[in-house]
Structure formats: C-alpha cells, structure tokens
Amino acid sequence: MPQEFLEVEVKLAVDEGVKPPGISLVDATLSITSTTTHHLSATYFDTEDLRLTRAKTALRRRTGGTDDGWHVKLPGEGGARRELQVPLQDAPGDGVPAELRKAVSEVIGDAPLVPIARVDNRRVESVLGREGTAYAEFCDDHVSSESYLPGGQAQSWREWELELSEAIAGTETGEKLLHNATEAMLAAGARPADAPSKLVKALGESLPAGPVDEALRRTRERIVDYIPRVRADEADSVHQMRVATRTMRSLLATYGITGGSANAAHVEAELKYAAGVLGTARDAEVVEQRLRDLIACDTTGTIDAATAAQINRDLRGMYDAAHAEIVEMLDSERFAGLLADVEKLHGAAEHSDAELYTQLCGAYTKLRKRHAKMEKYAEDAALPLAEREAYIHAVRKAAKKLRYAAVAAEGSGLKTGPLVKACTRLQSVLGDFQDSVTAREHLVQLAQEAHARGEDTFAYGVLYQRELELGQAALAGYPKAMKKVKKAFKKL
Numbered sequence: 001m002p003q004e005f006l007e008v009e010v011k012l013a014v015d016e017g018v019k020p021p022g023i024s025l026v027d028a029t030l031s032i033t034s035t036t037t038h039h040l041s042a043t044y045f046d047t048e049d050l051r052l053t054r055a056k057t058a059l060r061r062r063t064g065g066t067d068d069g070w071h072v073k074l075p076g077e078g079g080a081r082r083e084l085q086v087p088l089q090d091a092p093g094d095g096v097p098a099e100l101r102k103a104v105s106e107v108i109g110d111a112p113l114v115p116i117a118r119v120d121n122r123r124v125e126s127v128l129g130r131e132g133t134a135y136a137e138f139c140d141d142h143v144s145s146e147s148y149l150p151g152g153q154a155q156s157w158r159e160w161e162l163e164l165s166e167a168i169a170g171t172e173t174g175e176k177l178l179h180n181a182t183e184a185m186l187a188a189g190a191r192p193a194d195a196p197s198k199l200v201k202a203l204g205e206s207l208p209a210g211p212v213d214e215a216l217r218r219t220r221e222r223i224v225d226y227i228p229r230v231r232a233d234e235a236d237s238v239h240q241m242r243v244a245t246r247t248m249r250s251l252l253a254t255y256g257i258t259g260g261s262a263n264a265a266h267v268e269a270e271l272k273y274a275a276g277v278l279g280t281a282r283d284a285e286v287v288e289q290r291l292r293d294l295i296a297c298d299t300t301g302t303i304d305a306a307t308a309a310q311i312n313r314d315l316r317g318m319y320d321a322a323h324a325e326i327v328e329m330l331d332s333e334r335f336a337g338l339l340a341d342v343e344k345l346h347g348a349a350e351h352s353d354a355e356l357y358t359q360l361c362g363a364y365t366k367l368r369k370r371h372a373k374m375e376k377y378a379e380d381a382a383l384p385l386a387e388r389e390a391y392i393h394a395v396r397k398a399a400k401k402l403r404y405a406a407v408a409a410e411g412s413g414l415k416t417g418p419l420v421k422a423c424t425r426l427q428s429v430l431g432d433f434q435d436s437v438t439a440r441e442h443l444v445q446l447a448q449e450a451h452a453r454g455e456d457t458f459a460y461g462v463l464y465q466r467e468l469e470l471g472q473a474a475l476a477g478y479p480k481a482m483k484k485v486k487k488a489f490k491k492l
Helices: 098-103 172-188 198-206 211-231 237-254 264-296 305-330 333-344 353-377 385-408 417-452 458-490
Strands: 003-007 009-013 031-046 058-063 069-075 081-086 114-130 133-147 154-164
Touching (some): 081 098, 133 172, 133 198, 211 237, 211 305, 237 264, 237 353, 237 385, 264 305, 264 417, 264 458, 305 333, 305 417
Antiparallel strands (some): 009 154, 031 114, 069 081
16 A cells, blocks of 8 residues: 655745755754755656646656655645655556556546656755654755656756655644745745746646646737737727736636746736726726717707717716826836736646636636526615616626636637637626616716716716616526526536
8 A cells, every 4th residue: 555645845946056044044943953965866657648747646756865666646635735655666567556556547547657757856855853853854956857748858957845744744833834934945045936846847848738828828918919009099909908907817816827936816916906997998988989879879859969079078088098097007117017927827737627627617606606696686676776786797797707717728628618608698798788887887977077067967867867778678688698608507
C-alpha cells in the first residue's frame, strides 16, 4: 500500500543571489535543526492528452533525497495536496507501479503513460523545529528542466519552498507559520511563482492551452483591440470593451484563475472599476438612441420640438462627459497597471471536464435561485417598483455569468454551444428590459433638471410611460427564454 501524506506548502520564485530570510523572521521560537543538500531528479508521466496535468495531478519517479521513489500528488482541500508514495521498484510496461496507476485510474482510464518532462533540482533543505519536533522544511531550490512535449524547451530557475511537517499540517499553528514564512520570504526578495508547480513551469509554452486559458487570451485581446477604437469613439466600441472587461471579471469569479505576480482579487476589482467607467458612457449611449427613436416615432404631438432638442442636447452632453472620463482612464497609470496584471492571469490548462462542469453547475444554480426570487417578488405590487426590477436585473447578471462560463468551456468535451445560445437569448430579453429601466432613470434626472430651469416636464412623463410599457413588453419573452436555458443545461 502506498504511504499517504498531507502536503501543505508555499512556493515562491526568487532570483539568484538573494539570501533566504533569517529563521527569527519566520518564528523566533524555532531553530534550524539540520541543513542538507540533495540532488533530485524527477521524471513526470502523463497520458498523451495530459489528463493528469489537466486534473491537477502529478505522477513522477524521483531519485535523490530522503523520499526517492514513485509519487502521486492529488488535489486536496483548502489548497493542500495529498501525496502517495511507493519505493522505487521494477514494474512491467511503462514502469509505473500498479498501486499508483490504480490511484489515478479514474482520470486516465486505460490510456498509456509516457514521460512528459524531467526536472532536476539542487535542493538546500533546512529543517525548522523545536524540542526535537520538526515543524517545517525550508527548501532553497535551484531547478533545471526539460519538457518532452512538442515545442518543449530547457529552463532553469530558483524558488523557495516551505512545507509544513505532518505534525502541524492542517492546524492553526501550521497556518500561522505558513503565513509568517510567506511574509518573511516576500520581504527578503521573493515573489509569487508564475506557475502553480514545477511541472507546469517545466512544460512552459509546450503545455497546450486549456479552454479557460484560451478564453482569457481571447478576452485579453479584445480589451487591447478596443482601446484605440474607444479613443476614436467608434460605433459600439464602448459597449464591446465593457463586455470584454465584464467577461474577464466573470472568468476570474467562476474559475480558479491565478494571477502570477498579480493578485487575482485585485485584478477583478480593477476590472470592475474599468467596467463602471465604461458603463456610464454605455448607458448614456443606449438611452440617447432609445429616446431619440421614441421622439422620432411620437404621433401624439405631446413632445414639442424645443423639448425634443433639449433632451437630445442633454443626453449628448452626458455621453460626451462620460467618454472624456473613459479617455482619462485609458491614459492613466492605473489602467496601464491593469493591462500588465491581466497579462499575467492564467487558469492553467488544468481544468478537467469534470471541473468545468462543476463550475457551470454553480453558475446555473445561482441563476435558478435568482429566477425563483424573481418569480416570487417581481409581480408583488406591495413592493416598490425599483425593488421588483432589481430582482429581474439580478437574473440578467446571473445569466451573463453562466454564458461567460459556458463560452470559456467551449473547447472542452462539454456540449456548451446550445447553452451559450440559450443564455444569449435570455440576456437579450432581460437586456431590453434593463435598457428601459436605465432610460427611465435618465428621464427622471433630465425632468428634474428641466423643472429646475422652469421648463414644462409633461413630455418627460410621456416618454417615461412609453418606456415602462416597452420594458413590460420585453419581459413577454422571458418564460420561453428561461425554459430554453434549463433544457440546454440538461444536455451538457
């Protein structure tokens, strides 16, 4: 039977010549009980289509050190990993011990295992302990690697790693030590690693991009592509750039995206800020076009030419001011920093179909819950109109997130095409409704300004009522659109 260990560690990149932090900065009550240099050499195995790597699982044969043998690293809870070990031994076929092949059989099936990379490591290992008990191992790793995949290259790098001992792994003491060690290493000159493991780092660009990474790349390109178009105020450019930023945010929120040296949560917050700036102009743009069309189609004679001209001037002024704010944002160091951080985002090619399905289930469940609330409250006349409409808007936002998640999974084995189409239709229905809500909000503001100028506001009321009717008409397509989403999800 394989030995099983709980692996809890932090891994950081560091340049050559940087000195490790003193032990007192990590924990003043601990001391270095021993320091040993090991020369480790590991060959990693996977199926030709990299099923293990995509499932965040690593299988290797390693020589050197105190734990030479065959190892399998499996995903665990809370960032920890389960590690199975068996001694070096002769085995038939590809040499992989039957015990470890069994441990990954659900992932690989009957597929053959082949070498995909070699990682050599000169490790200076220091044991940190107290009163005869080992608490952690600090490893100063000087790594060289070679990817055996097409396009693979040789690489070398240095990293620091602190791994908790079995005695404190999964305890509050261990969490505190890990936190303190991370802070000390960063202060000493380390930085977040740009890959989640030595294997992923070794594979580098030879690792085929997974569906999430492809979605990130496409979205990143869309954001950059629309920058000059937004500056030039091309038609629909603000809308498309806003969609791209919100898509990126949704990917970060839905999938396990890491930021390399960037903080993914910080990037998400900055994307939210950018989408907000773009949204002000987009709302003004939509409202301007809607009200212009309503005025042009008016047959009641209640909207005089002077009022129509004033409304158009006010709306144009709103848009011009909002667009100027966008240009100011694009010119800012803050936005330049966002673009730099976005470049570092990666979901790694490690999302299995099962993981993608789990994430889609989460997004779909949120949509169903918001749909249930909408059905319960949206027609409740006892509630304020704004509150009822907020329930409808919440459904729209959930539908967007589900669609973005489905689009990101299009390169997988899941049949997400019908779901994308159904969510797009649902978004369209709810988007038409929300445009009506936004137009009414702008009309109230414009009417208040007109009243303050001493102008007649009757025409504003006429337009408000017409928008209210259009919004309700848009919702007529909601039940059918929601039904199609449910049907499409069942067919994943």
